Amino acid sequence: MSNSYEKRLLRVISYIHDNPGGDLSLDTLADVAAMSRFHWHRVFTGMMGKTAAQVTREIRMHRAACWLVQQDWSVADIAARVGYPNVGSFTRVFGEEYGLSPVAFRNRGDLTGSLPEPHEGDYPMYPVDVETHPDRPLAALHHKGSYLEIGEQFQKAGTIIAARGMLPAMRGMVGLYYDDPTSVPEPELRSLAGVLLADGTEVPDVMEDVTADGGRFAVLHFTGPYAGLKAAYDYLYGKYIPEHGLELRDAPAMEIYLNGPQDTPPDELKTEVCAPIV
Secondary structure (H helix, E strand, O other): OOHHHHHHHHHHHHHHHHOOOOOOOHHHHHHHHOOOHHHHHHHHHHHHOOOHHHHHHHHHHHHHHHHHHHOOOOHHHHHHHOOOOOHHHHHHHHHHHHOOOHHHHHHOOOOOOOOOOOEEOOEEOOOEEEEEEOOEEEEEEEEEOOHHHOHHHHHHHHHHHHHOOOHHHEEEEEEEEOOOOOOOOHHHOEEEEEEEEOOOOOOOOOOEEEEEOOEEEEEEEEEOOHHHHHHHHHHHHHHHHHHOOOOEOOOOEEEEEOOOOOOOOHHHOEEEEEEEEO
């Protein structure tokens, strides 16, 4: 596919993320892409591997899941903010995506997904291992703002790789998170969406060649929706690392995604949360 198609797809993805409650019909997205309505959907599906309706729904439901956890807005308000003025329709679609009603999802609290039940103190418990990792060369896009909204950059990164016929060289997705969200204002949070490529693969010119430094890490194994990762970080940094006498080193936290929302239900998403240690 030409660079023109790649740019049009990236423009559409940005538009969906920026307007979750707006008109995201095929006609509107075709206009954003500046393409004929007769051909736009085939191009999008061919390049993304999913229909525009599927991608739009995933983005809307992810945004809703984050708001259910982070905000005290009513379910009706959240439904409207992601383009569902009818609460019943929103509840049905959210349930299909997450396996729970919006109210049940919110009431689950720390969103531990399908993890085991044992709790100690105020922290849900997670399996953690100490591992040594190699350096990881990445083709990357930078993100600034809420960590829960880095998904837009990951989608753009995947789109670039797919549009350039590089999917056979793709070895996974890695996120780097440079700031502590409890001490840095949300608009100033810095992170990076990275694609791990096979050795010797040239990084696309619109992406940055970045190396995620290896070394020793305390690796927490998390299963569940990305909206629940905060509880995992609280356990890793607030309990496991102090109790085991581990010393953190000056490097960003890293997330390694073992599967992805494009083909995995939210409760089955597997993420390794890696805290760099001496």
